[in-house]
Each structure stands twice: as C-alpha cells, then as structure tokens.
Amino acid sequence: MADVSKRILLGRKLRSSQLGETLLPKRIALPVFASDALSSVAYAPDEVFIMLSIAGASAYVWSWKIAVAVALVMAAVIASYRQTVHAYPSGGGDYEVATVNLGRSAGTTVAAALLVDYMLTVAVSISSGANYVSAAIPALQGHEVLLAVALVVVLTAMNLRGIREAGTAFAIPTYAFMVAILGTAVVGVVRLAGGHLPHVESAQYDIVPKEGGGNLAGIALIFLLMRAFSSGCAALTGVEAISNGVPAFRRPKSKNAATTLLMLGLIAITMMLSIILLANKMGLRFVDPSDMHRLTLNGVPLGDDHTQNAVIAQVSKAVWDFFPPGFYLVVAVTGLILVLAANTAFNGFPVLGSILARDGFAPRALASRGDRLAYSNGIVFLAVMAIVLIVAFDAQTTRLIQLYIVGVFVSFNLSQLGMIRHWTRELKRVVDPATRRRMVRSRVINTVGLCFTAVVLVVVLITKFLAGAWITILAMCFFFLIMRGIRGHYDKVAAELAADEEDKVMPTRVHAIVLVSKLHKPTLRALAFAQASRPNVLEAVTVSIDDESTAGLLEEWDERHLALPLKVLHSPYRELIRPVVDYATAIKKANPRGVVAVYIPEYVVGRWWEQLLHNQTALRLKGRLLFTPGVMVISVPYQLRSSAQRARELREEIWVAPSDLRAGRAVDTHNRQIGK
C-alpha cells in the first residue's frame, strides 16, 4: 500500500542506462542558467517601492535613481564574474574561488551562505510566485501561504520524481518571460510616447507616510534610500549561476560563458529599469502588505484585507488593457519563472552537498553517485525549511527579502576578494606583458566589483540587521560550525586510521562459527559457504532459550548427518545476543592472533514490512559483534522469492545525479527514459 501511494506521489522510477553528453549553445545556456537571476526582476522593483512608500508617494521620485544604482552594482558584479569565468573554467563557483584563494574558513563561510541562500531562494521565489498567481486568480487572494506551501510540495514531489532542468523545458518559459516583460516595456514606452499610457489600478490611492516617515531629510532620508537600495539589490541574486556552469558551455567555454553573462546582465538591467520607469509614470502606489491601511482612497484608509497586486502585474494589466490576454500571459510566465527559479535551488542544494562532502564538510555519503536517499533527504530538508520560512513570514516576499540578500552578498564579497588574490598570485608567476596587462585589468575589475559589493553588504547589514538579517547570520554561523565540526571529525578519524608500518601482522588462523536457529535452507547455505571457506576450525552454534526446541533441533541435526557438530550455548535468561558475543570474545581471547568468523544466515525479502518481520535479531547481533575486536561478520543471504522483484527494481534504478548538469553532461537527454 505504501508502495502504491509512493508510486502515485513520486511516479515511476527513473530509468536510464546512458547519460548523454551534450554541451550547451549560448541560446540554451542563457535560459538554463538565467532563470534565477531574471526572476528576481519580478520582486526587486516591488521592494524598492515598498521601502520608499514609508516616506509617502512623493519619495517615488527616488525610485528611478535607486534603480540606476542597482543597475550599476549589477554591471560591476557581472563584469567581475566575467573575470571569474575566465579564471575558473572548471565551474567551481564562489565556494571554490573562496576556498582556493582565501582558505578553508572563507570557503566554509561561502558554503554556509549558499546553503541558507538556497532555502531563501525557494521561500522568496515561491512566495512571490504565489502572489502572481493570486493576482491572476482573484479567488486565491488571501490564501497565499497555502498556495505557496502547495507549490513547494508540488515542486518537491516533482524533484523527488526526478524531473530536473532540461534545456528546452527551461528555455521556453525563460524566453517567454523575457518576451513578455520586454514586450510589455516596449508597448508601454510606445503608449507613453503617444500619450496614451493609462494609470495602474493603484494610482487612485494616496499613501499616508509611516509614522515619522513624512518629509524626511538628511540622515533619515539617506537611511531610507539605503534601505530601498539594499532591497532593490535583490535583483542581483542568481547572477553567479553561470560561473558555476562554465563546463556546460560549448567551446570556447569561458568566452561563451562570459558573453552569456553579459547578455544576462543587459537583459536584467533593461527589464528592471523599464518596469520601474513605467510604474512611476503610471502612478503606482505600493506599500508593505502588512500596512495596507496606509493606502487611502479619498482620504479613507483601505481595509487591511485589501490585496495589492505585484508591480509587474499592475503595470502589465494597465499596459495591456486593450488586450487582456497580454496581462494573463505576463502574469502566467512570471509565476512560472519564479517556480523555475525555486527549482534551481532544488538542483543546487544537493550539488553543493556533494561538493562539500567531497571536501569533508558534509557526510561523505553525499559525495557518491547513486545516492538517491541522500539526494531525496536534501530535497525534503530544503522543502521543509522553505515551508517553515513561508509560514513564519506569512508568504510575504517583503519580509523574506530582509533575510535574503545578506547571504548573497557575503558570498559575492568573499568571491571577489578571492579573485583579487588569484590575480595577484598569478601576476607573480606570469611574465608575458600582454597577459599581465589583461590580468591587471581583471584585478581592477574585481576590485571595483568588491568595492561595490562591500558597500552593498555594509548597507544591507546596517539597514536589514534588525529586520531579519540577524536570522540569516545566525543560520550561517550554525551551518558553518556544523561543517567545521564534521571536517574536524573526519580529520581526526583519518589521523587515527592512517596506516603505519606495524600494521602488517597477519592473523594466523580462522575460527569460524555458523549461527543456527533452525535447520532450513538459509542455515544450510550458510553451512555450505562456511565449509567452502575451509577455516581452521568450523563449528555450528545454536543459542538454547528453551530446552524443548533445542532438543528438536539437535535431533534434526543428527538425522541430516551433517558433518560438523552443533554446539549449544545455554541462555537461561533467553538472551540471544550476549551468549554469541561472549562466545566469540572467548574464542578470540584463547587465540589472540586468530580471527573469529561469525556466519549469519539472513533472509532477503523484497518489501519493507517484510524487513520488519525478519532479520531484526541478526541485525542487532551484527551491530554488537562489530564492537568485538578480531571478529568478522559474514552475512550469508538467502533470497526469498519476494526479493526477486525488488532486485529487478534495484537493478533498473540508476540515479541520475543532478551534478551532471553542472558538470556539463546530460542537459538535454538525461531525463529520457530508455526502454521500459
């Protein structure tokens, strides 16, 4: 039953015995890697307007300048990452750049920032997406939390099923989003030029400045503008994705990646500027959703249950007032791209986990392929954290944004700093003047990038610390300490396990005992396997917990004329495990240079509930015997009929690790199903 419901929820298991190895042309790479970065255009303008609204609608005159400032920072960051792309064509990303150039602590800090970031990416994108969906379907208004949670659950299920970013699947909605937004911008600008630009729905309202927010000047005004600017910097999230994906590009990889980055930057800046321009011209009024009473209509405050649509939704609704399908298309593709952006986090999270595991900062099992379990655990963990964030912050993008940007900029800063170090080191090595000139130029670009991102980080910390960034910093510290602890543990174990020269003592003899509870096929097989191994001593051993059944077993044993004697260990207190452990210990003590081999017959069953009914004692016994030095435990499996089906399933189930995408494999084809 559990199996059926799992099938319904998760779908047929993914089968594929060959991964295609396709490299991406730029036109596919752009949408694959840009959905996260472009989608932030869907919420960054809203945040700028919300912050400015604190001082009333008059402060909206600043929105345009803030947008330009954000665009400048973005240009600097894009320029910086173009250097990274050339320097690290392996696609290690910020984590590698920081680790290689600044050391383990910096790398771990970046990793902690990224982990927190992935959670927030899901929470922010999905919350924002839910708001777009409710803009298109008014019946859903007021149920954004439920909707967002449902979207996360659907996304989780899809990812557990094994759906991942395939080139074309990503290309279409991302291009649709670009076309929709840029199309809206063009139509809007044309209508503006013709003097026919209508007002948005919220133009009729007035904004009451927040208490103490009216007529700001001096430091208070600067602080407000800084807050608006740092919120607008949410538009920068996700631009680092291309630098992780260099190996997936067609040759020349670095050059193509750099070009794609430039295209991404131009498109994102254009979109953001045009949305903010149009919103301003169309009389947008936009406040914090929890402050809805600050919107007034003819002097009367709106109720707190009034819902305002997202900026893009309002703008496109007005721009396309002559052609309503235009509005629905914009809102639909915006919602879709936000969900896709969240999906990139579902892919990135386990990839980062495997990189961290490779370096010993996460459980090593995460590093290996085929670990569906670890991958699924990562997805479920990410989903749970995102849902917690969504529920805790009421699916309000504005409140989540406060937590979001700090992690991104911590990672930007350390990455830029690492790049500067990188160029400085390279310059010491290189003598060719042309190369040196290029490197110096790159270092200048990265330094400028660092200056910009450092300023933004400081601004973000100042303006957002109390608003929620402290939570992010706390969470980053938590992950940092966990990762350091894991690495410390692995280092300690490695030191303890390092082979030295004395380790060549060979055991001289093997004393084998076969555990017998009943005389059935699994036992006979274990006996046969043990005999085939020809140990120095071979005994069959049974634990007697009641005399009657032991007598029966002995009788059967004699009837079968089995070649070896059956030793009975008496257990007056009906324990099964201690007598065996004690016996093995005693043998080992008598022969300190020998090895004790304990053969345990095991049933292999196919269904999880059958597992509960079998092998539990064997499992516990094995667990205990492992603690006894000089004992090896041999499982002799006997495959029951029900195991055959499960064995077939296990054979067919190849787990396609998402890291293959980032590593340049299998973008188009890894999702196809071969055979049945």
Next chain:
Amino acid sequence: MADVSKRILLGRKLRSSQLGETLLPKRIALPVFASDALSSVAYAPDEVFIMLSIAGASAYVWSWKIAVAVALVMAAVIASYRQTVHAYPSGGGDYEVATVNLGRSAGTTVAAALLVDYMLTVAVSISSGANYVSAAIPALQGHEVLLAVALVVVLTAMNLRGIREAGTAFAIPTYAFMVAILGTAVVGVVRLAGGHLPHVESAQYDIVPKEGGGNLAGIALIFLLMRAFSSGCAALTGVEAISNGVPAFRRPKSKNAATTLLMLGLIAITMMLSIILLANKMGLRFVDPSDMHRLTLNGVPLGDDHTQNAVIAQVSKAVWDFFPPGFYLVVAVTGLILVLAANTAFNGFPVLGSILARDGFAPRALASRGDRLAYSNGIVFLAVMAIVLIVAFDAQTTRLIQLYIVGVFVSFNLSQLGMIRHWTRELKRVVDPATRRRMVRSRVINTVGLCFTAVVLVVVLITKFLAGAWITILAMCFFFLIMRGIRGHYDKVAAELAADEEDKVMPTRVHAIVLVSKLHKPTLRALAFAQASRPNVLEAVTVSIDDESTAGLLEEWDERHLALPLKVLHSPYRELIRPVVDYATAIKKANPRGVVAVYIPEYVVGRWWEQLLHNQTALRLKGRLLFTPGVMVISVPYQLRSSAQRARELREEIWVAPSDLRAGRAVDTHNRQIGK
C-alpha cells in the same frame, strides 16, 4: 547532547547480571496482581450513578440492586478463573486457554481484545486518576486532559527507565488503598448506625432527567438498567491477572493462586457494595460530566464549568469531615492505585507481544530477550495510543468506559468457552471417579461463568455499541487481521525455506574480493583477514570515480609492496555501488558453483552522529549485494577509539525482560543494581 538528554529523561541504564528467582507468598501476590482489578472500584460506581441519573435521582434506588448484580457476575467470573488456575498452572492466561481449546482464530481474537484492552486500561485508569488528583488539588480542575497526558508521559518515562512492578513497591499502595476504602466504609457504616452520617457535597443538588429520561417504565427502564449494569461491570476488569501469574506463586501454586483470587473477589465486592451503599445513603447526585447543567441548585442549573468530584472522593470527604487528612489519604491512594493499574498495562503489553511473537503472530524479534528496542517501541506505542484516546475523549472516564468493557468480556467469554472444552476433553481421558467428579463440577462452574459473561457481553454490545464499542470492535478486527497476516507471512516463508534433500550442493571454490577505497588501517585489516581465510582467488578491488585519486591509491599500493594486485573498476558516472554489484555478479556467472566473498572494511564508531558520517556507502552496498545470489558479504570491523566507550556500555546493558515477572522470576530482586 542527545545522549545527555536521554540520560536525564531515562536515567542510568539498568544493570543486573543475575536475576533472583523468588516466588511470591500470597500476601505479596495479592497486591502485585490485584491492583488493576481493585482499582476499577474507583470508577465503576461512578458509571452506575451516571447511567441511572439519566432518569433522575429517583432512579438511584436501583443502584444497590445493580451493584448486587455486578457482584454476582464477579463472583461467577472469580469462581471460573479459580478453575482455570487449577487447569493451567503454567499461567498462559486467556490467550493460551482460547488457543489450546478453541483454535488459533479464537486465540488471536483474545489477543486482539487484550491489545485493545491494554490501551484502554491506561486511558481509563489515568483519566480516572487525573480526576482524583484534581479533586484533591482544586487548582487542577478543568485541566484533567493535560494532567492525564502528563501522567502517561511520566509513566512512559518511568517504564522506559526500567522501573517495573516490584513486590513491595506494589504491596504498600495496594494495601493502603484497601485499608483506605474499607476504613472509609467502616467509619461510614458506624456513623450511619449512629445516625451521624453526613451528606456528600452534591446532596444539595437536584438532577433534571435527561430529555425523555423521566419516569421511565417498561422496556425503556430495563434498557437503562442494562446500561447501568454494563457500565458497572467495569469493576470486573483486571480479575484475570492472577490466572496469568500462577507460576509466580509459592507452592502449592494453583491452590495459593485460587485462594488469592477468592480474597481478591471478596475484597473487590465488599468495596464496591459499601461505596454504593454509602453514596446512596449520603444523598449523592452524580451526572455525566458533559451534562453538568442537568444538576440544579434550588432549580437553577449549574454551569457547564462546574466540576463534580468522583464518588469515592465525595463519600470520603463527607465521611472524614471530622478528620480531613483521612479524605486526602483516600484520594491520594486511589489516584496512586489507578496509576499503578495503568502501569500493569505497560508491563503486560510487551509480555503479550513476546508471547504473540513466539507463536508467529507478531514480528519474531519481539520474542527474544534483551530486545530493549522492541520493548521500548511497545511502551511508546501504548503511550501514544493512550494519549490519543485521552485527548479524543477529553479524559472523561465515562466516555472511555463505553469502549472498555467489550474487549474484556470478549476475552472472558472465549476463555470460559475454552475451559468448558478443556474439561470435556479431560473427562474423556480420565477414569478416576473422584477426579471426574471434580472436573464435572469445574465444568459446571465454567458453564455458569460463561452464561453470566455471555449475558453481560450481549448487554454490553446492545447498550454500548453506538456509544463507542464499535470503535473497539473495529480496532480488534484491525489487530486480528494484522496478526493473521503476519502469521500467514511466516508460514509462507517457512514453507519456502523448509530444507529438502537437494540442499546439499557444496560450493566448490571461494572467490574473494576486498573493497579498497583508501589504504588505511581498516583496509589493511580487511586484507589481512581475507588472506587468513585463504580463498581460492583473492583480489583487492577499488572503484575509480576520479582518475587522480585512483592514481594516488595505486602508487601507495605499490609502495607498500602488498602481495596481491589491486583491480580498478572504472565508474564513469561516479557510482560506487553498481560497479561492485556488477563485478560480483560477473564472477558468480563465470563460476556458477563458486561463492563470491566480498570483504568490506568498516569503521566502528561509538556515537550515533558518527554513524551518519561513516559507513553509509558500505551499508547501502551490503544491502544491494544481499540481493545477488551466491554472494556473501563480510564486514571486517575496525574499532575506532570512540567505539570503546560504547562497547563498554553495550556490555553492561542487560535488558531485564518484564516477562520474567509473569514467568515467576525476579519479582523482588530484578530491579536491584549489581556493581556499577
């Protein structure tokens, strides 16, 4: 940290390397086995009064007659169990009697009834106990659910710690309860004789009959009396305990057990009759706690937040009005004995589980000793079910009682029927006239018992089916089907595993492969152990997921001059498990009559979180290899330093199974700690 908190919650681990074997004198056996049965006196009278109150206070004239009817049934049941005690001195209880005489289905039905009963024993006793506690501490009134849940949690923690019914620990509160109740009865009767018997606190109220409940006559009246009678039969729960405990009695076991049963019956009947007599004389008014508005004071209904104290609390408060400590003593020991009664369920549940496991109706792992895990799971399961019941029924004993009695009487009936069969069969065998006479008499007694319990069961089903008994019956069916399913599965597996004559094919050769990931101590140990086993072929095998580290490993391998070659399995897709499984399968195919021995080096670590960081791949690999026929998996453990502490703990931790109590061992002494 988890370990510390576990220690605080569960206490030091129980250590004991010797179980005392003490048999119980009657004076200790009575309290040990009677707490459950006697404690039902604490709530049975309440239920009688509540049912009668439907027709108003005038119906209370029937309470006395109903009490006599319940006493008669109890006498019949006690007499019946005295026969069982003689016939089954092994203490198998109702489950054994039903299984042996009526077959597996009857036995399974009894087991299902008992499982449900244990849950309800905890829920009813604790709910009732919570009401007593809140009677003594008025501040707790209205918080009975919370209190009851807290009591279950405390009881669970105590049982997980390993506290179990020790003779003296049980003797004192049980005797105190008898003394308190009988003392109250004597004082009450003396004051009644002297004409000084005061009224109880509720005597001032009037009862408004329930809608349609006034002036009942004919069938309606009979139905009401039947309901009151079946509720009163709650007093019979727990009388079967002695018949399970016969082996724990001093010789002559059966005779002593029968005498103790008689004493139990006399005491319980005396207590119940005197409580109901006194309550009647003292003008008690008692209604369903959810119908509090039907109590009126001078014609004005009481609010629904009025709390009425339990009958024993009201009676003892009035009887001891000249000496308040008397009241507090009665309430305290009543609360205590109710908790003790719940505790018997915590002991009985895993015992029944182990008996069912022995017979193949429950996972076989539950049958073995030393299974702290299975025992703990049972306790936690019982606690969770009890808490669900308490919360669902708002800790109202009255509502829980509706579910309670049906299971008890199903088991009574099947047990009596089994006894009749038993005597009939024995009579066919025995010729000695004196013995035959005794057997015929026993059969008559059991037949009378069956008649009584059958009538009660029918009454209970008629009157309580819609009030909640259907839930019990559904739950019983559920457990019945689960148990049948498990047994069916075990039977099927046993048939599949039965050894036949062809099973003597001996494998001819052993092909051993040692898995190598790094060249450290665990690997060297695995290599040494494998070499000591002298297989026909021995290879070291490594899976190459990246060329660089494989090259390093090969170099190290050569440096060490290890005698055997290292085979490299290439894994272009970075899988670890599939290449090994494929390789083992290929070897097996090439040598169908050979065995493949896969040696896996394993780290043994001491702490659970270390487990998460190690061996995960080894664990999955083992899981997969078990499905490959002809392969045996050899774990070669390497004990890390951190494992030593855990190994010591495991050595010291002997789990004292509760079944030893029922089996006649270790009543007084099994809880003592030997050494440190």
